[in-house]
Amino acid sequence: MNIKSPFVLKQIIEHRQLFTQLVAYIEEHDGDVEIPSRLYRFIVRQAIQTEATQGNDRERDRIRYTLSEDNLLRERLIIRKDPARGTLVLAPFVVDMLRHFDIGRMRGLSQAELEDLRDGLNQSLAAFQELPIDLKNDDFTDELRLLRRRIQDTLGKMQESIAALEAQGDHLADQVEQQDVGSLEGAAETRRALENINRIYQRYILPALEFLDPKTRFKKGVPAITAIRRIAKLAGESDQPALNEEMQLSANAIQSYVKDIDSLRLSLERYVRQDRQQRQQYDAVERAFNAIRLATEERHDDSFRNLYIPVRHAAIQSPGTFAGIKRMRFVRLEWHDIDHRADIEEFTDRRIEELRSQLDKAGSVKVDPARARRSEAELQEQLRQHEVQALLERWTIPDDCQDLHASLHDYLGSHLEGYTLNDLLEALDWVMALPDFKFHARFQHLEIAHGELALSYHPLIPREAPATEITV
Missing domain, CATH: 1.10.10 (Arc Repressor Mutant, subunit A)
Structure with a gap:
């Protein structure tokens, strides 16, 4: 039975909360377009079971025939199927449709994707500079059609990118604000959220602003907005006012997104600075902890016969390093069944008593020159x-x-x-x-x-x- 693609897409849309799992799989595997056939069949079975629990036997049979892999392959909604490897490839527009339904799964435009968009517009500019601008010339009309498609693609992708970045940025910002940094779990979640915000800022926000800035200098070609405006200028010089106006409006529409991107940059910059400061603090704590551990290893002789870290050792010259993590519980370091934390506490108590007695005798304690x-x-x-x-x-x-x-x-x-x-x-x-x-x-x-x-x-x-x- 051959069921046409409009009915197939209708079934996918009605069960989109299930089919967004395909987009999740693609994003988790860094844009790998191949989907395991077993995953697709599992989703179809879920849709069938949903209808079966509601008693819709007729709808259940319709889903089984409509969403079969062979039917999608005939309707070109699956462009490739590999039974030997157990994989299939959905048509790109189907994946984009599912991404549109689940905005949280959408990604911003990366540097490579923005460069591809800019290269396409530069290619159109080079073609318009070589061809006479004549609407009766078939070669020119082909290039004009390609240019319009590239502009529409740029506008659509920029809009989707901004929506995705706003959704991800708000979600991660809420995670940072709501976590309890006083617990190890909350601190770890906050650090992961800040790292993701910094990754979004560096990989998507800054390249997008560079792409939209007409003053950006590239080694090859010109900015995308500059390319469109030069095409508009060529159209105006060739007595094509309608085409000139169309290109100017397109360039303005693309450049208008710079306000949205810049507002995203301003909203995320605070978290980027917080992530940088937190990394520096974690590095300081890690260096101090490693210094203490190294000093312990140097003084350890399998029996710990009253061998303690010297008071002037560099590892404990700055005890204030750990002042901010007093409430955090560290996992006990198991090493030859010896509790090093208890040994350090014992040494600290003994050393305090020595300093107090020294103060009582001499009236002062010698200050460490370093x-x-x-x-x-x-x-x-x-x-x-x-x-x-x-x-x-x-x-x-x-x-x-x-x-x-x-x-x-x-x-x-x-x-x-x-x-x-x-x-x-x-x-x-x-x-x-x-x-x-x-x-x-x-x-x-x-x-x-x-x-x-x-x-x-x-x-x-x-x-x-x-x-x-x-x-x-």
Whole structure:
């Protein structure tokens, strides 16, 4: 029995909550388009059982015939079936339809996908530059049809990408805000959510902004919006006002998505900074723990005969490192049936008694020179920060400022003795924290060299600055 594709798609849509498992499988396997036949048959059996429990015997038989693999293959909804390997490949539009129903399974456009879209529009630009713009020319009309399809594809994918990124970003942000970081499980969940937010920010948000920025410079070709506007200019010069207007509107429609992407960037930046800070804290704790473990291994002789870690050992010079995790419970380290935690606690209690007796006799305790030098360095760093902030309180951002990094560099270099690039970074953190800060990053790499160091950065420009197209 041959059942036409509209009826097949209707059955899939009615049971879409089951068929979205196919999209989940594809996403879990990083876009692998081959689906195990057993997974598809399992989903069909679930749909049949759903109808059977409701007593719809006629509908159950209809699903069995409609969603059979052979019927989908005849209707070109399955484009390939491999019985030997037990796999099948659904038509791309069917997978896109299922993704549309389950927005949480959708993904943002990656760097490679955005580059593919830009290359297609650059190919259309090259073709329009070589062909005469004549609607009666078949070669031109073929290229125009291909260009329109590429523009529609870009608009559709950008819209889906933004919807997917918004859904995933909101979900992950809720996870971060609702987790109890005081427990190990909550801290682990929060860390995973922050890592996923950082991955979305780096892999999807920043490449999308670069794709939509007409000022971005590429090694080959021009930005996608620039390519469409150049095609519009060629149409206007060839006395095709309707085509010129169509291309201009298409370019504006694509560029309008930059506001949505930029709002996503602003909403996720706080979590990206939190993820970076948390990674640094975890690294500090891990380094301190490894130092203690190494010191324990060095002093261990299978019997632990009163051999303790020296009080001046580098591993315990900064006990404040562990101050933030007092409530966390560590898994006991089983090593030759010895409780190292109890041994360290015993050593700590004994050492405290020794220091107290030393204080009673001498009236003071000798300060560790290494720790004193570190405290002095921290004090100097705080004084330097106050000096930089005092200068910034007397500084006003120039009205014509088009590079905040360069303006701060020039101002601090002329007013701050012993100026370094670290002072510039401190000043930027202070300025960007102001409530009336209205600058955003231009996706262009610049560099400031000072002394033996150089700083690579994205220039910060006023948010109200108009974006003009670069034409050649």
